[in-house]
Amino acid sequence: MGEKLLMKGNYALAEAAIRAGCEGYFAYPITPQSEVGEYMSVHMPENGRVFLQAESEVAAINMLYGAAGAGFKVMTSSSSPGISLMTEGISYIAGAELPCVIVNVNRGGPGLGTIQPSQGDYFQSTKGGGHGDYRLIVLAPSSVQEIADLTYLAFDLAWKYRNPALILMDGALGQMMEKVEFKPYNEPERDISWATRGKTPDRDTNFITSLWIKPEEMEQVNLRLQAKYKEIEKNEVRYDAYNIEDAELIIVAFGLSARIASKSMNLLREKGYKVGLIKPITLWPYPYKILEKLANNERVKGFFVTELNSGQMVEDVKLGVNGRKPVGFYGRMGGMIYSPEEIVENIIPFCEEIGLKA
Amino acid sequence: MKTQIDPNKYEKVFEKTDGLKNVKTHYCPGCGHGVVHRITMEIVKELDIQHKTIGIAPVGCSVFAYYYMNVDMQQAAHGRACAVATGIKRMLPDHYVFTYQGDGDLAAIGTAETIHACSRGENITIIFINNAIYGMTGGQMAPTTILGQKSSTSPEGRNPQRDGMPINMSEIVALLPGTVYVERVAVNKPGRVRKAKKAILKGFKAQALKKGTSFIEVVSNCNTNWKMTPVEANKWIDDVLLKQYPLGVFKDETGL
Numbered sequence A: 001m002g003e004k005l006l007m008k009g010n011y012a013l014a015e016a017a018i019r020a021g022c023e024g025y026f027a028y029p030i031t032p033q034s035e036v037g038e039y040m041s042v043h044m045p046e047n048g049r050v051f052l053q054a055e056s057e058v059a060a061i062n063m064l065y066g067a068a069g070a071g072f073k074v075m076t077s078s079s080s081p082g083i084s085l086m087t088e089g090i091s092y093i094a095g096a097e098l099p100c101v102i103v104n105v106n107r108g109g110p111g112l113g114t115i116q117p118s119q120g121d122y123f124q125s126t127k128g129g130g131h132g133d134y135r136l137i138v139l140a141p142s143s144v145q146e147i148a149d150l151t152y153l154a155f156d157l158a159w160k161y162r163n164p165a166l167i168l169m170d171g172a173l174g175q176m177m178e179k180v181e182f183k184p185y186n187e188p189e190r191d192i193s194w195a196t197r198g199k200t201p202d203r204d205t206n207f208i209t210s211l212w213i214k215p216e217e218m219e220q221v222n223l224r225l226q227a228k229y230k231e232i233e234k235n236e237v238r239y240d241a242y243n244i245e246d247a248e249l250i251i252v253a254f255g256l257s258a259r260i261a262s263k264s265m266n267l268l269r270e271k272g273y274k275v276g277l278i279k280p281i282t283l284w285p286y287p288y289k290i291l292e293k294l295a296n297n298e299r300v301k302g303f304f305v306t307e308l309n310s311g312q313m314v315e316d317v318k319l320g321v322n323g324r325k326p327v328g329f330y331g332r333m334g335g336m337i338y339s340p341e342e343i344v345e346n347i348i349p350f351c352e353e354i355g356l357k358a
Numbered sequence B: 001m002k003t004q005i006d007p008n009k010y011e012k013v014f015e016k017t018d019g020l021k022n023v024k025t026h027y028c029p030g031c032g033h034g035v036v037h038r039i040t041m042e043i044v045k046e047l048d049i050q051h052k053t054i055g056i057a058p059v060g061c062s063v064f065a066y067y068y069m070n071v072d073m074q075q076a077a078h079g080r081a082c083a084v085a086t087g088i089k090r091m092l093p094d095h096y097v098f099t100y101q102g103d104g105d106l107a108a109i110g111t112a113e114t115i116h117a118c119s120r121g122e123n124i125t126i127i128f129i130n131n132a133i134y135g136m137t138g139g140q141m142a143p144t145t146i147l148g149q150k151s152s153t154s155p156e157g158r159n160p161q162r163d164g165m166p167i168n169m170s171e172i173v174a175l176l177p178g179t180v181y182v183e184r185v186a187v188n189k190p191g192r193v194r195k196a197k198k199a200i201l202k203g204f205k206a207q208a209l210k211k212g213t214s215f216i217e218v219v220s221n222c223n224t225n226w227k228m229t230p231v232e233a234n235k236w237i238d239d240v241l242l243k244q245y246p247l248g249v250f251k252d253e254t255g256l
């Protein structure tokens, strides 16, 4: 403990997974996250764990399904096009209620897009992506330290709820070198009585499936899933709040954007604007309540969303704000990143529009 | 009056294995799936590996295999059984892991997963039920449908110009260095069922050797979608189907 290392985000992610007791890693290379697999290929076997490079993301996610179904702590990582290929498997994993960690180091899209950082997979991550009524627990780190911490958390939440957890980050975070301290990991108790480890005489067979052909049964499974999701929404919302005590304008941003926006916040404060920042850490479940609370506060005059996409999270912010206050937006797409000043330049006209003065 | 049967007067020639659960299957009368389920589970009992066997059910008519086979099982997405099996076997290298897949599952949508599991030499047993048609979805053309064979999407018979040629999986996977044992068997006659059982048994035994993948293709029937009686279907296998899919051992490096 206490040891601070200088590490790339992708390596920190891999190291944190190993420290969190990840027993199997299955993936297919793709920029900008190939370092995760490279690190795992060396350090998983070193620790007596399983590393396997799959023939495709389709295979990787189904290997994950098998290994998770056998009750092992497992992870895969990929970037946007690879995650698209995985979505059928992710839906199966959610339907069969298997715990696992999936990492998306988001790059610019659509299509093959670009390898530069983007947050364009927000909808895909938080609103489904694959078929059917399912949810992923979605965690969005904004620093290398947070990558390490949230990797631990992703495993724990996945196992607590037997649900896939997704870490949504981007190429900039993956490539960025920062100080990181790996906290001691405390393994929570894990129940694997449901897993396929071989039928023993004292029990009936275990089977892993997402198939319930009778609609009455399928509806019951859905109701159970929805009850679980309600429980997650109740217990697991996480966000950071900065300077909201006196804020008249609230910036909402996640991941890399939250880092940049926190600089913009400081620049605006220097200019005399009372600006605060909400950084959702869980993108699902989403921190609607704090937004609702702030929207109900008379002092707060408006919200401003900034993200590296066309404004996908604006929909969630608007759900929280629920029409009580205006919501502005500025974004860049396709792998382009804004500077703190650029955000400021776009926030000031919004402040004027809503009658907010320095 | 109830007839009393004196067990001493009879020789017991058959007993249902408790490797199968006591449930009725949904298979059509005459279908080969039931036979292959039975011999597979007899083997699991005979090898005394029920407690360390994990099966993978495909998408296809045998999707519900986990309701019938008395071992822990996972149901895989269409075509992905070999990837799911890989995930399990890598985590549990001393368990026995087998996939049970139809021809659409294994040789169309799942070709990549099949080839690569065999290429890596995963120590699993692949049981491949080739009935030359998509059974579950109602008799569409499969990659294994033979030239001229009628199906609901090749109503005039499979035409190579439009539909391409049938695929022979055993011949293909035998070429891969990762496979240790590849045999094609059939279950349309009692003698063949016994041979099929021997082949699957060898496939399971090969897993303990950790020398690579064992692949057993079972030429089976789909009398319903072939629109034949079970008897006609079993005869058609002999007269027609086996010409495209000759039986035999394509590779055996087990030393067993």
Ligand SMILES: Cc1ncc(C[n+]2csc(CCOP(=O)(O)OP(=O)(O)O)c2C)c(N)n1
Residues within 6 Å of the ligand: B059, B060, B061, B062, B078, B101, B102, B103, B104, B105, B106, B129, B131, B133, B134, B135, B136, B137, B142
């Ligand atoms: C991704 C996907 N595509 C298509 C289907 C529909 N589907 C279900 S079973 C099947 C074919 C099964 O045929 P086969 O593998 O030959 O097995 P059989 O039913 O003949 O035993 C198809 C196309 C599906 N379930 N999932």
